[in-house]
Each structure stands twice: as structure tokens, then as C-alpha cells.
Amino acid sequence: MRIDVVTLFPDFMRQCAAVGVVGRAQQRELLQVETWNPRDFATDNYRTVDGRTCGGGPGMVMLIEPLRAALKAVREAAPEPVHVIYLSPQGARLTQDRVVSLAKMPRIALLCGRYEGVDERLLAHEVDEELSIGDYVLSGGELGAAVVIDAVGRLQDGALNDAQSAQQDSFSDGLLDCPHYTKPVHDALGDVPAVLLSGDHAAIRRWRLKQSLGRTWLRRPDLLARRNLDAESAVLLEEFRRDYLR
Numbered sequence: 001m002r003i004d005v006v007t008l009f010p011d012f013m014r015q016c017a018a019v020g021v022v023g024r025a026q027q028r029e030l031l032q033v034e035t036w037n038p039r040d041f042a043t044d045n046y047r048t049v050d051g052r053t054c055g056g057g058p059g060m061v062m063l064i065e066p067l068r069a070a071l072k073a074v075r076e077a078a079p080e081p082v083h084v085i086y087l088s089p090q091g092a093r094l095t096q097d098r099v100v101s102l103a104k105m106p107r108i109a110l111l112c113g114r115y116e117g118v119d120e121r122l123l124a125h126e127v128d129e130e131l132s133i134g135d136y137v138l139s140g141g142e143l144g145a146a147v148v149i150d151a152v153g154r155l156q157d158g159a160l161n162d163a164q165s166a167q168q169d170s171f172s173d174g175l176l177d178c179p180h181y182t183k184p185v186h187d188a189l190g191d192v193p194a195v196l197l198s199g200d201h202a203a204i205r206r207w208r209l210k211q212s213l214g215r216t217w218l219r220r221p222d223l224l225a226r227r228n229l230d231a232e233s234a235v236l237l238e239e240f241r242r243d244y245l246r
């Protein structure tokens, strides 16, 4: 998968994509992240990328021309069609379901706004989708782009080793993750749950599913409402509720 990022801070974005699982996915050529700086496409001597807001008011708006030229270069850089995403609080909330679908695309481009944002005409004609990573305002779209790169990059086939991708088990999607433990087995803070030391993998799987269901019920009932539970999950959640309310 190829991800092109249009940003005034290319070094920052390259660094975000160079570490950890995503950096390794790039080394393995499972993922390619390229950056494009609108300033390199500005036509004036001062490499201007912003203009005063029409109608008055504070702040500046990113000019159409440098962004249009940068996106043209993005499109011409590889044959596959590009799905262009703009990060902003006005976008649809990013969910894991959407991450999974984006991860299947051959190419996406991430347009990062700064200042007060981007001229609406560019958004209307050049952007396919607006996405928000949450209901808060950032000084730029780059952190949103970094979130998309990480969430999508780690899902590329081969990016995660077997243990990590086991985390993508059927029950983990749509539910909160179960608790995790490591050594020491006994600590002043408490002990590792015995079932995890039992070697009974069926019991361990059930315990983890029960914990995921219980946590989701307690912390994010909205996620649970959206999910119809299979018979096993319904029983385990009932057990969790009974234990919890005892």
C-alpha cells in the first residue's frame, strides 16, 4: 500500500512513519509512505502557501494552487487511483471498521491542513473523504494523518508477527481488549490470574473473551449495543455481570 502525505512538515511525518511496526512495514516494502510539501509547489518567490481569510476574521487559509499542484504530483507519482482524505474536526469519526476498509486500498493520500484550514473549493473538488480522529481541535492535520498511517499500516499483511496479529482475533474486533500480564507472577501489586498460568488454552481463550465482554459492558456499553453476541459470548457476559454485581 502506498500513502502520500501532503504536509508543511514532511520531516515530522516521515519520522512518524519510520518507527516501530510501521517503520518495519516500510522496510519490508509492505507499505510506502511519501511526503509532499505544498511550499515546493508555490509559484511566488516567497513560496507562499496561505492567504488572508475572505470576509475578515483571524488567521490564514491555505491557498488552492500549491495544494492542487501537490495533489497533481501525487496522482502522477504512481498509476493506481488515489483516495484523497482530509483530516479535520468536520470529518466523519475514524473507526476501526473504516481503518480496515482503508487498509485494503492500493493508495490513499492524506491532506494535512494548517492555519485555519484549506480553501473550501479545494476540499469540494479534490478531496474524496474528510476524517476526524476525535472531537477536538489540533493545530494541524498531521497528527490525524499519523494516526491513519499507524492504524492502516499495522494491518498490512505481514506487518504484525503471529502473536500480535492474534490480537486481531474475531472477538477483539468491536470489543475492548482484555487485561494483559507478564512476569513476575507474584508482585506486591497482586498476582497474575491463575487461569493464564494453567496452560489450558481453551480456558484462557474463554477468560479473555469474558474479560473483553465485561470491560466493554462496563466502559463502553455503546460498543456492545452495536454487536449481536453469539451464544458463548452471551453466557460469558452474563457470568461477568453476575460476578460483578455480586
Ligand SMILES: NC(=O)c1ccc(NC2CCCC2)nc1
Pocket: 087, 088, 089, 113, 114, 115, 116, 117, 118, 131, 132, 133, 134, 135, 136, 137, 138, 139, 140, 141, 144
Ligand atoms: N480531530 C481531528 O481529526 C483534527 C484534524 C485536524 C485539525 N486541525 C487542522 C484542520 C485545519 C487546520 C488545522 N484538528 C483536529
